[in-house]
Amino acid sequence: MEVTGHMPNQDAPRSRSASIWDVARVAGVSQQTVSRVINGKARVSEETRVKVLQVIEEMGYRPNKLARALAGGPVRSVTVLTSDTSLYGAAATLRGMEEAARTAGFSVGISVLEPGSGQRDVAERLNRPGEAVMVIAFDAAGVRALGALPPDVPVAAAVERRPDIETKNPWQVWLDDRAAAAHATRYLLSLGHPTVHYLAIPSSTSELPQRTQGWMDALRAAERPVPEPLHGGWSPRSGYLAVRDLVADPSVTAILCGNDDLALGVMRAAREAGRDIPGDLSVVGFDDSPPAAYLNPSLTTVRLDFQGLGRACFNLLHRRLDPHTAPAVPAWSEPELIVRESSGPAPRSTG
Template identity: 40%
Template sequence: MGDTGSKRTRQDRRPGGNDVARLAGVSQKTVSRVFNGESNVSADTRDRVLAAAQTLGYRPNGAARALLTGRTHRLGVVALGTSHFGPSSLLVALERAARTINYALSIANSFEDDPSGLAEAVDNLLAQGVDAVILSEPVDDGDEPLVVDVPVLTLGAAPVVHAPTVLSVRAAEGGDAAAEVTRHLLELGHRTVHHIAGPQRWWAARERLQNWQDTLIAAGAEVPQAVEGDWTAARGYAAGKALARDPGVTAIFAANDEMAIGVIHALHEAGRSVPGDVSVVGFDDIPVAAHVWPPLTTVSSDNAELATVGLTYLVDFLNNPDSPPAPPPKHVHNLVVRASTSRPPTAGEEAHRA
């Protein structure tokens, strides 16, 4: 990289703890104490130091601190480079949670179009020097297991990772959302529920598929072949076209809202009414979900809760590797019933359409 950057001169260099110390008439060590909130500093000294720092525009140098302590106070998040609402609102929640506990966040995206993307993203984070890595939307890379030399936190299901420690935060048992969606549709009277799954390298997508299937089996319903989508409305639309041709389909559960909207688009085009002929449910409760036609029944997630619980868990561990075994984090999902679901058409109605 064609850097011209040469060594800084005495003049343009930012003020350091020594400059503040000189101005306040104390030692550099005392300045350090003040800025770390240590207790044994007299109120008078503290005030003088803070005043001097204010005057000089002093900021503690994070690099020096990191060099000395070996801790960067930075967490790395591996994201997937998608702008889908679910993942990106989770990132926002993570940043917010990190800031409140005084940690910085680095995000590295693993792009779908790059085969070695995951490992590369992790490497990038490790090169930056992070205290831990968070897999915000765990996926399988297909290839070798991920190797990380700092603790790892996974939100949701955990893929295979080689790391000194792997922590995991996931929804409490029983409160499973995909199962709830499936049950909701069955209770409305649908014989079975079709599923448009997310890409199966995503653990979240796998879980939804699994829970959907388990619920159908538990209810003694037939388990139709699921279709694998890629989270996009376009793929949902394609899948919807196929499903629209099958008059036996009366209920569809899409693994996210975008695919659900694509499905509805296809159903409309095929002249099938939603929810008159077919009920559709999405997942994520994206902002437009309430305003598409018909307003979409979906599942909203409390990402703030997930982020807070996850980060607290992780940072507690970093500060004290052996005390709390595992706080019971609960990730709240809520079924939001809107207008895209209803009872299945009666035999008469079906005949009328056919």
């Protein structure tokens, strides 16, 4: 059999690993046939198929994913844009995304956003035009990146806020933070606390964050005073600093925190102020991060299914990429209040 045309140099020293051409040569077929076998697309005779697969096995051939993508093959990679991966929420979401993507045969790239990343910067991170992207947009940097993405990139995002009916973007997933915060607040009120204070995490937008809104919703519905929300960062330290003064005030009996790390800081501040938890002060967190159940006292918190959210986000993207073959987007769990030791009835002396 004569092979001509685009066939590359066969006589050059083979330092690099086997390509589709090498397999074709050994198997005595054309590279196109090898390609067909690999992708299982067009019809290939059983005999040829077996032969080619055998040669592939023998030579340890692996298709070069770069070349495949370049040639317009099916997209098999995603880049995740996220900011701080040390935060539990982002990390767990990322884990869900990675797991789902890997299961579906996608390779995943990760690119961490700096607080100051600009538009240019974001475009720079994509490997090629048309690269599929997922964005973890729980904070300002993520939201900005999502906005800075060129319009033609297929993207799915995990966001803080449920989209308006108006601006409804079908390629987003979210957790119902607002309802969850309201639920946690109602729970505290039901224990007899006159009101609930709120220590917020930084917002992803200029609007009032969902968790803050939910908290206000519940207080207003119960016709309770709405204290000025406090503003923390993401770390235990920032929570500690934010409430050092507040916890000294004995009329403060319940604090809802934007995440578990803040709650950790709050509990330490309370301890230092000599206030017993939950005797004098109830503390409730958000996230149900791994240590929460083992803290002293163990932390009452809202469990958020970040991992499920991440999985769903990938599946959404997958459906966007190939609407016909991709599996349905799985549901993720609703937020759930996990009651532990850090919350209890309001102290008698107050009220």
